[in-house]
Amino acid sequence: MTKLSVNINKLATLRNSRGGNMPNLIKSARDIESFGAQGITIHPRPDERHIRYSDAHELKDVVTTEYNIEGNPITKFIDLVLDVKPTQVTLVPDAEDAITSNAGWDTIKNKAFLVDVIQTFKNNGIRTSIFVDPNVEMVKGAAETGTDRIELYTESFAEEFAKGKKAESIQPFVEAANMANELGLGINAGHDLNLDNVKYFKDHIPNLLEVSIGHALICESLYLGLENVVNMYLHRLK
Numbered sequence: 001m002t003k004l005s006v007n008i009n010k011l012a013t014l015r016n017s018r019g020g021n022m023p024n025l026i027k028s029a030r031d032i033e034s035f036g037a038q039g040i041t042i043h044p045r046p047d048e049r050h051i052r053y054s055d056a057h058e059l060k061d062v063v064t065t066e067y068n069i070e071g072n073p074i075t076k077f078i079d080l081v082l083d084v085k086p087t088q089v090t091l092v093p094d095a096e097d098a099i100t101s102n103a104g105w106d107t108i109k110n111k112a113f114l115v116d117v118i119q120t121f122k123n124n125g126i127r128t129s130i131f132v133d134p135n136v137e138m139v140k141g142a143a144e145t146g147t148d149r150i151e152l153y154t155e156s157f158a159e160e161f162a163k164g165k166k167a168e169s170i171q172p173f174v175e176a177a178n179m180a181n182e183l184g185l186g187i188n189a190g191h192d193l194n195l196d197n198v199k200y201f202k203d204h205i206p207n208l209l210e211v212s213i214g215h216a217l218i219c220e221s222l223y224l225g226l227e228n229v230v231n232m233y234l235h236r237l238k
């Protein structure tokens with residue numbers, strides 16, 4: 001079984017668009033868990049355009065499944081994570097002005113930095129994951145940082161899959177996953193996964209522990225309903 005962690009960034013985007021508290025993020029997180037999701041993911045960005053740092057604190061007392069906080073480990077983010085102590089921190093090298101995450105770490109160039117940050121989180125009992133492209137060398141570099149897991153950045157898979165190039169879309173991910181398994185790294189995945197592509201991805205990636213899904217899941221819920229959609233994902237991830 002692969003765990004589903006629902007990324008609630010988009011719900012925060014909707015809330016912030018009118019300045020009130022609708023949808024209520026706390027209630028949404030509770031409901032999503034009650035619908036069966038095994039985790040909640042947030043990705044606070046420095047401009048707090050969706051998740052606010054205060055949300056990250058408030059959710060700590062609410063999330064009873066796995067709490068995953070993603071982000072670029074700038075000082076403010078590191079302090080937040082150390083304060084909140086989620087189940088897992090996922091390090092993403094996104095630029096401040098990026099619309100969304102658009103690349104994995106160069107784990108070779110950033111090795112010294114990553115070793116240091118990962119050690120800090122692990123010393124505080126927080127599981128670590130680092131966002132990487134499906135590149136065997138980057139996976140090997142990740143293993144040298146001491147991280148517990150990697151998160152495979154699945155945008156290229158989603159894009160190729162949508163064009164009907166299924167075999168080509170999954171091949172680099174299978175190679176990266178095989179290397180991660182060989183090196184004893186846990187494997188998570190995320191970005192642009194959706195109801196159409198997630199089963200194919202899960203069925204081809206050995207030992208896929210967790211997927212975090214937000215953008216498509218919320219879009220699909222507009223038509224199909226949140227509870228229904230969460231259960232459709234759970235069915236595909238069995």
Ligand SMILES: CC(=O)[C@@H](O)[C@H](O)COP(=O)(O)O
Pocket residue numbers: 007009010043045070092099100101131190191214
């Ligand atoms: C790391 C990753 O792929 C997701 O966290 C994604 O970046 C979602 O962030 P946004 O909701 O800001 O697009």
Ligand SMILES: NCC(=O)COP(=O)(O)O
Pocket residue numbers: 007041070151189190191192193212213214215216217
């Ligand atoms: N780590 C990926 C994530 O949390 C959600 O990405 P997306 O489904 O919003 O593209």
